[in-house]
Amino acid sequence: MISTLRDSTAHVFVDAIETPVIDELDAHHLLRVLRVKPSDLVTVSDGKGNWCSCTVGANAVLEVTSETFVQAPPISKLTVAFSLVKGDRPEWTVQKLTEIGIDEIILLAATSRSVVRWDKDRAGKNISRLRRVAREAAMQSRRTWLPNVCDVTELFAIPEIYIADPNGAPLDATHRTIAIGPEGGFTEQESGVGAGLVSLGDTVLRAETAAISAAVLMSDYRRKRN
Numbered sequence: 272m273i274s275t276l277r278d279s280t281a282h283v284f285v286d287a288i289e290t291p292v293i294d295e296l297d298a299h300h301l302l303r304v305l306r307v308k309p310s311d312l313v314t315v316s317d318g319k320g321n322w323c324s325c326t327v328g329a330n331a332v333l334e335v336t337s338e339t340f341v342q343a344p345p346i347s348k349l350t351v352a353f354s355l356v357k358g359d360r361p362e363w364t365v366q367k368l369t370e371i372g373i374d375e376i377i378l379l380a381a382t383s384r385s386v387v388r389w390d391k392d393r394a395g396k397n398i399s400r401l402r403r404v405a406r407e408a409a410m411q412s413r414r415t416w417l418p419n420v421c422d423v424t425e426l427f428a429i430p431e432i433y434i435a436d437p438n439g440a441p442l443d444a445t446h447r448t449i450a451i452g453p454e455g456g457f458t459e460q461e462s463g464v465g466a467g468l469v470s471l472g473d474t475v476l477r478a479e480t481a482a483i484s485a486a487v488l489m490s491d492y493r494r495k496r497n
């Protein structure tokens with residue numbers, strides 16, 4: 272990975288890389304939690320591959336200290352779609368998928384055996400929170416491309432999606448979009464709408480472990496193609 276990004280005291284996202292302005296929540300995090308000092312180098316990214324180095328002055332004003340660098344987008348997009356599960360596990364899953372380098376995270380609309388269902392109001396609020404989780408995880412991971420956390424989507428509407436299932440074929444480099452079922456699994460009919468079944472190992476994993484395993488395996492194949 273790029274050493275300037277790795278070595279920076281903190282990494283933050285801004286709207287415009289040429290005139291970077293830090294948002295209030297990030298300013299609080301940098302100054303109060305990470306205790307960034309004026310002499311520290313931070314890196315700033317627009318989440319679309321552009322990044323530069325800065326220092327943080329009084330009142331969290333950013334001063335650019337380098338040219339703008341451009342990191343190419345990943346050679347192929349990796350997507351994990353997962354069914355909603357109880358408690359804070361969706362947040363945990365989004366955080367880990369972001370750290371691992373997944374590009375697109377999709378919350379699946381309820382399927383037959385789903386226990387957790389979000390109404391429209393709740394979905395809106397929860398997705399906003401999950402986008403914030405992804406943003407923070409991407410800062411911690413020094414990503415220059417922010418993952419896209421999509422709105423709740425029906426399984427059948429996702430192109431080229433493979434269904435994670437212990438009876439599937441072992442995951443290989445051709446699998447780039449994977450759906451993880453709810454605790455009760457997908458029905459046979461639901462599994463049939465995908466491009467095929469893909470196995471993540473010979474044990475039955477909890478949904479969130481399956482999501483992380485799919486992410487690790489897919490990103491490892493992508494790394495080796497680079």
Ligand code: SAH
Pocket residue numbers: 434435436437438450451452453454455456457469470471472473474475476477478481
């Ligand atoms: N009782 C369910 C288990 C569901 S686990 C069943 O037997 O199908 C939740 C989800 O995790 C599953 O729907 C599946 O998508 C995924 N999963 C769990 N273990 C897996 C494995 N070994 N390979 C692929 N997917 C797996």
